[in-house]
Amino acid sequence: MKVFYAAAEAFRSIRRVPLMSTVSVGTISLSLLVFGLFLTVTYNAREALLDVRSRVDIEAFLMDGLVDEDRLRLQADIATLPGVSAIRYISKEQARTRFAEEFGDSLLALVDTNPLPASFVVQLTEDQRTAQGAESVALRIEPLAGVDEVIWGRGWIARLDELILVLSAVSVLIGLVVSLASVFVISNTVKLTVWARRDAIGIMKLVGASDRYVKLPFLIEGTLQGLVGSLLAVGLLYGIYLYVAPGLGGVAFLPAPAVLALVVMGTVLGGIGSQMSLKQFLEV
Secondary structure, eight states, X not given: OXXXXXXXXXXXXXXXXXXXXXXXXXXXXXXXXXXXXXXXXXXXXXXXXXXXHTTXXXXXXXXXXXOHHHHHHHHHHHHTSTTEEEEEEEOHHHHHHHHHHHHOSTTGGGSSSOOOOOEEEEEEOGGGOSHHHHHHHHHHHTTSTTEEEEEOOHHHHHHHHHHHHHHXXXXXXXXXXHHHHXXXXXXXXXXXXXXXXXXXXXXXXXXXXXXXXXXXXXXXXXXXXHHHHHHHHHHHHHHHHHHHHHHHSSOOOOOHHHHHHHHHHHHXXXXXXXXXXXXXXXXO
C-alpha cells in the first residue's frame, strides 16, 4: 500500500508543478540525446575501425630456392603458432600477377626473371589483431628456417589501436558529463518540490513518519522524470537516424543493449538526483 500511496503522491506532485517537471524531463532528454548522438557516431566509427582491424595480417616472404617439402613443413609450423587463425601460400607467379594488377606490368617487363618472392599471408586470431599481438606473432615467425623477411603494418595498426582507445575514453567522458548534468537538474527540480512541501514534511516527521515513507514519493517522481526523459531521447534519436541515415549509407543505429543502457541510465540518474535533493529536508 505504501508503494501505491507513494506513486499517487508522485503523480500529484508532477501535476502541481508541471512546468518544472517539463523542464526537468526536457533537460534530461536533451542531455541524453546529445550523448546518444555521440554514441551513434562513436559506435559506427568503432565498427569501421574494427572492420579494418579484422583484415590485419602478416606476410612472411620466403627464401628463393625453398623446396616444396621444406615449404610445407614451414607452413605447418606457422599454422600451429599461437595467434594464427589461417595461412595462405602465394607463389612467385601469383605474387607477380598481384603486383601487375596493382602497379602495372611495365616495371616487371624490364627484368628477365621474376624478382618477387613467394610468401605466406598469415591471418591472426581476433584477440591478436592489435599492434602488440601482431608483433608477437611476427617475432615467432621471423626466426623460422626458410623465412627471409616478415612485414606487417606496425605503424598503422598502432594508430588504429590508439583511435579505438581515444573513442572509448571520449565516450566515457561525455557520459560522465551527461550524468552529472542530469543529476543536477533532477536534484534541483525535486528540491523545489520538496521545498514547497517542507512544512508538510516536517509535520509528517514529527508524528513519526519514517524517512523512507517521506522519501518514496519524491524518489518515484525523480525516477519517472528520468525514465520519460530517456525514452523521449531514444525516440528523438531514432527519428534523427531515420532522417539522416539514408543519405549517409551504411550507418547503423545503436544496438539494443546500448539503447537499453540509455534508458536505464536516465532512470537511475533520476533516482540519484532525487536522493541527493532530499537529505537536507529529512533532518527535523
